[in-house]
Amino acid sequence: MHIHEFQEMMHSLYFKRDSERGVNGTYNWLVDEIAELGEELKKGEDREATEKEFADVIAWLASLANIIGIDHEKAAINKYNYKCLKCQQTPCKCTF
């Protein structure tokens, strides 16, 4: 599934609620999901639970992008496109 398709799916499911909640509320949910992902990683016991937390983070990120009207796929490819941002090589050969 394309990043853009995933974002569109989230739009069709949740845009009304997301837009009512607004940028701040949705960003705060995203922060909570990042914390939950961190807890699962720290425990390191339950692969399925960790996968669900990864799913939640990308889902809330898509919701946030939908409220602001940003195309997450375009934004991602504009910045990361098969070359290291600094050394311009694949794989990255930065020496720092």
Added chain:
Amino acid sequence: MHIHEFQEMMHSLYFKRDSERGVNGTYNWLVDEIAELGEELKKGEDREATEKEFADVIAWLASLANIIGIDHEKAAINKYNYKCLKCQQTPCKCTF
């Protein structure tokens, strides 16, 4: 670009460095990127800068998934797949 392709691209670019940095270090970077996204959203002035922060978050998320060996696209679709998780409808019609 598929979520999986984006993750593969990040793997080809940065996996060596990501795996050396490890789960904790990479998670901490992701948290920093979430904070930077929050700062841009609070300012609300610079659309291009905000798009770059969205790009960074999904990039670090992909790096983290690569270290753990999780397929982010599969994880996302397993949980979010054209139906609300709670009410099972599209769009979501939850009344809470």
